[in-house]
Amino acid sequence: MTVYLDHAATTPILAEAAAAMTAQLGSVGNANSLHASGRAARRVVEESRETIARALGCRPGEVVFTSGGTEADNLALKGLFWSRRAADPARTRILATTVEHHAVLDPLHWLAEEEDARVELVGVDRLGRLDVEAFRAAVETNPDDVALVSVMWANNEVGTVQPIAEVVEIAHRYGIPVHTDAVQAIGQVPVDFAASGVDAMTITGHKIGGPYGVGALLVRREVQLTALLHGGGQERDVRSGTIDAPAIAGFATACELAVKHQSELAVRLSSLRDELVAGVRGVVPEASYNGDPVSDVAHRLPGNAHLTFPGCEGDSLLMLLDARGIECSTGSACNAGVPQPSHVLLAMGCDDEQARASLRFSLGHTSTPDDVEALVAAIGPVVERARAAGQTSRSVPS
Known part of the structure; x- marks a missing residue:
């Protein structure tokens, strides 16, 4: 699935x-x-x-x-x-x-x-x-x-x-x-x-x-x-x-x-989004939440959850999640196949490492609580593997 x-x-x-x-x-x-x-x-x-x-x-x-x-x-x-x-x-x-x-x-x-x-x-x-x-x-x-x-x-x-x-x-x-x-x-x-x-x-x-x-x-x-x-x-x-x-x-x-259906969808997605963020940070407490923390529609899109996972490469996280059937985005530009840090996160004051360590999870009209549960169940092992891979690559002499 x-x-x-x-x-x-x-x-x-x-x-x-x-x-x-x-x-x-x-x-x-x-x-x-x-x-x-x-x-x-x-x-x-x-x-x-x-x-x-x-x-x-x-x-x-x-x-x-x-x-x-x-x-x-x-x-x-x-x-x-x-x-x-x-x-x-x-x-x-x-x-x-x-x-x-x-x-x-x-x-x-x-x-x-x-x-x-x-x-x-x-x-x-x-x-x-x-x-x-x-x-x-x-x-x-x-x-x-x-x-x-x-x-x-x-x-x-x-x-x-x-x-x-x-x-x-x-x-x-x-x-x-x-x-x-x-x-x-x-x-x-x-x-x-x-x-x-x-x-x-x-x-x-x-x-x-x-x-x-x-x-x-x-x-x-x-x-x-x-x-x-x-x-x-x-x-x-x-x-x-x-x-x-x-x-x-x-x-x-x-x-x-x-x-x-905007207003009813916003209520449903906001609730799902909050569950997603709480669930992911419960498993990976050091993950930081990007953008406006206020959840009402005057401040933030109800279906958006953008998180930074210290010590990880966003692209590695994305592919590891994809292998488990979970599809999301880094939200970063990619020029000629070379991943670049998100210009949005850089503009917000993040450094290159933070900007490369982020994923965007975005919810929509087909999203369900089961989707959130699947992500929360997968994110811990995925983050561990991504960090291990990153440490290995950094330890190899160039």
């Missing part, structure tokens, strides 16, 4: 979402065609757009479908930067946090290298939360040269929820648009696009029980974006490409259900 504790990477598709998607797979029709089959496909897309808009507190016209979260992040960052700089060449500065997902950090790096953007990454505290006063100072240094701000709703590694309301209040005081990657937040914490005040928000299907390869950028109608993809201009003239009606139908169903 496989124990799946990596829902933050992707969560199993909901039966209802799979049914909504497969119901459309046998239908023919390009949603941009004018004949009856095309109009039927268009109806599926527009009804799905309305479903997502109702669930997330936006207008249907503010939902721009994409191939997923990475494309939505790229469209938000590059599209906003190009549009703002075209209107005012002085606006070349972009503010983000040091703990953003690489779907944000890598486009920002590209903009700095290729488009002469000046990217400033604002630090976080030891819990992984944005230093609001440092952010305020960065904005107020010269608000007239800031093109945009991007701050994730909740961190994908340690689960810390960011102070989005404060970010919006500071940025909007100077007319600066705010983008947030909310990929991890939907279905885990309350999310309302209009109430949040953000100008653009990234969401995706496979994190909420929908299919892979589909997501959206929610973007206010008055916000100007420069397109990344050019062609038919299917999505508000800022995103071209044939619309995937079956995937969008599954995505919309998953979004509706994730939001509908």
Whole structure:
């Protein structure tokens, strides 16, 4: 039996979402065609757009479908930067946090290298939360040269929820648009696009029980974006490409259900998460808990448990657990097959050794108490083996 504790990477598709998607797979029709089959496909897309808009507190016209979260992040960052700089060449500065997902950090790096953007990454505290006063100072240094701000709703590694309301209040005081990657937040914490005040928000299907390869950028109608993809201009003239009606139908169903059941799921996952942390630390008392220790959804994602195991390599722990049928994540970046310490943990003040000794256990709609029990039963022997392996490797002369 496989124990799946990596829902933050992707969560199993909901039966209802799979049914909504497969119901459309046998239908023919390009949603941009004018004949009856095309109009039927268009109806599926527009009804799905309305479903997502109702669930997330936006207008249907503010939902721009994409191939997923990475494309939505790229469209938000590059599209906003190009549009703002075209209107005012002085606006070349972009503010983000040091703990953003690489779907944000890598486009920002590209903009700095290729488009002469000046990217400033604002630090976080030891819990992984944005230093609001440092952010305020960065904005107020010269608000007239800031093109945009991007701050994730909740961190994908340690689960810390960011102070989005404060970010919006500071940025909007100077007319600066705010983008947030909310990929991890939907279905885990309350999310309302209009109430949040953000100008653009990234969401995706496979994190909420929908299919892979589909997501959206929610973007206010008055916000100007420069397109990344050019062609038919299917999505508000800022995103071209044939619309995937079956995937969008599954995505919309998953979004509706994730939001509908968010509060009850949060209660269940918080309880399971607390049991997991207590159980693991009962077996490995020296394991430290990363991120905000406050368990309510205003501070931390309910399904996230991120722990450091001193004296272990996270990758060794992961593979040893995997051999026992328990799947989790190190949460670290891996470049060209070479494991790297988590940039999130480093930004939080951990050293390289601590950052390499960590695992992320993330719970979702299929998680059960049996999953937690299996992990707690396995973690003691696994940690012992990982430490022994580490000591052996350190004792071998290089």
